Amino acid sequence: MTALAELTTLKVGGTPSVLTIASTEDEIIEAVQVADETGQELLIIGGGSNLVVSDNFSGPVLKIASTGFENDSTVCAGAWVTVQAGHNWDDFVSDCVKNGWLGVEALSGIPGTVGATPIQNVGAYGQQVSETIAQVRAWNRETKKIDTIFSANCEFGYRTSIFKRHPNRWVILSVTFQLPLGELSSPIKYNELAVYFDKEIGDRISAPELREGVLELRAGKGMLLDAQDQDSWSVGSFFMNPRVDTPPADAPAWPEPDGRYKVSAAWLIEQAGFAKGFGLNDRVTLSTKHTLAITNRGSATSSDVIELANHVKNGVKEKFGIELQPEARLIGCALS
Numbered sequence: 001m002t003a004l005a006e007l008t009t010l011k012v013g014g015t016p017s018v019l020t021i022a023s024t025e026d027e028i029i030e031a032v033q034v035a036d037e038t039g040q041e042l043l044i045i046g047g048g049s050n051l052v053v054s055d056n057f058s059g060p061v062l063k064i065a066s067t068g069f070e071n072d073s074t075v076c077a078g079a080w081v082t083v084q085a086g087h088n089w090d091d092f093v094s095d096c097v098k099n100g101w102l103g104v105e106a107l108s109g110i111p112g113t114v115g116a117t118p119i120q121n122v123g124a125y126g127q128q129v130s131e132t133i134a135q136v137r138a139w140n141r142e143t144k145k146i147d148t149i150f151s152a153n154c155e156f157g158y159r160t161s162i163f164k165r166h167p168n169r170w171v172i173l174s175v176t177f178q179l180p181l182g183e184l185s186s187p188i189k190y191n192e193l194a195v196y197f198d199k200e201i202g203d204r205i206s207a208p209e210l211r212e213g214v215l216e217l218r219a220g221k222g223m224l225l226d227a228q229d230q231d232s233w234s235v236g237s238f239f240m241n242p243r244v245d246t247p248p249a250d251a252p253a254w255p256e257p258d259g260r261y262k263v264s265a266a267w268l269i270e271q272a273g274f275a276k277g278f279g280l281n282d283r284v285t286l287s288t289k290h291t292l293a294i295t296n297r298g299s300a301t302s303s304d305v306i307e308l309a310n311h312v313k314n315g316v317k318e319k320f321g322i323e324l325q326p327e328a329r330l331i332g333c334a335l336s
């Protein structure tokens with residue numbers, strides 16, 4: 001049986017009792033119903049890129065592997081594209097850029113599946129997936145019916161949504177995107193991208209060029225999956241940027257609509273004394289390219305990951321009084 005260590009990008013996690021790979025909506029719903037009727041706790045996975053699974057895990061797993069997308073050409077307002085949940089996210093972004101469907105090009109290179117993107121409202125380089133999602137179709141495990149949930153009802157926020165708040169309620173079957181048409185990217189919103197292209201915030205460049213730039217920037221940070229680059233054997237950012245009333249002096253911070261500030265977790269970690277590459281042993285370290293990623297150097301256990309995460313979290317708490325929260329979902333393990 002394939003272990004979670006082989007099904008996740010952090011490459012840790014025990015062996016499931018049963019692994020069901022579902023390639024159609026009917027197969028997904030059937031697998032979920034069987035588990036729900038027998039009262040088994042089912043772990044649903046897509047690309048396994050946002051999961052820290054305990055080595056002791058031994059429950060049933062459903063891997064969502066439905067692929068394909070359709071553009072409804074009867075809709076005049078841009079592209080109206082419905083994508084199956086198990087479709088690879090970056091393959092979809094690549095097709096969007098080729099077809100002149102705008103609004104997701106800055107999300108190039110994020111690993112995982114389309115169906116997982118609404119869950120934590122994935123975001124990068126000034127774009128969030130919630131800006132282009134029109135609706136989500138999902139199996140409701142409580143009512144045993146399919147729900148169509150419009151974007152306005154998804155309760156999207158920074159790395160959160162109604163799906164993240166209620167992790168066992170829905171299984172996402174497909175996501176429909178409404179994407180403007182054009183050749184130029186959406187306006188650049190992220191300073192690092194503007195600097196990279198020698199442009200101003202608000203400028204637009206060709207969407208393919210923007211995608212290539214994002215992929216290059218991500219690779220330089222170990223944030224692009226690469227079997228040869230152990231800095232990418234991670235869940236991406238391990239911690240979310242915390243929200244605070246008053247950011248520490250000099251900390252990169254962004255004002256939020258509620259009057260608070262979002263502070264750079266990477267900065268807090270560095271300033272608390274944890275440099276790139278820091279580790280408690282040689283099995284798990286911070287990425288050598290980015291302090292926000294906890295990386296498996298080849299033989300990590302889930303306990304190694306949790307130990308380092310706790311150490312960093314406690315260090316930041318001691319220095320700044322700020323409590324970091326994990327961005328990834330922890331299964332069978334928890335931070336103290």
Ligand SMILES: Cc1cc2nc3c(=O)[nH]c(=O)nc-3n(C[C@H](O)[C@H](O)[C@H](O)COP(=O)(O)OP(=O)(O)OC[C@H]3O[C@@H](n4cnc5c(N)ncnc54)[C@H](O)[C@@H]3O)c2cc1C
Binds near residue numbers: 115167170171172234
């Ligand atoms: C190198 C690297 C870089 C990353 N960069 C970014 C980034 O820039 N921005 C960002 O936001 N994230 C980033 N991530 C995190 C991750 O890629 C995203 O959160 C991604 O959307 C997870 O997709 P997945 O299919 O791998 O989900 P999984 O890890 O398989 O699952 C994540 C959660 O979603 C649930 N789930 C998955 N599919 C479904 C479904 N169909 N229905 C119901 N529940 C489901 C799972 O049960 C789990 O709780 C990065 C990760 C890595 C490894």
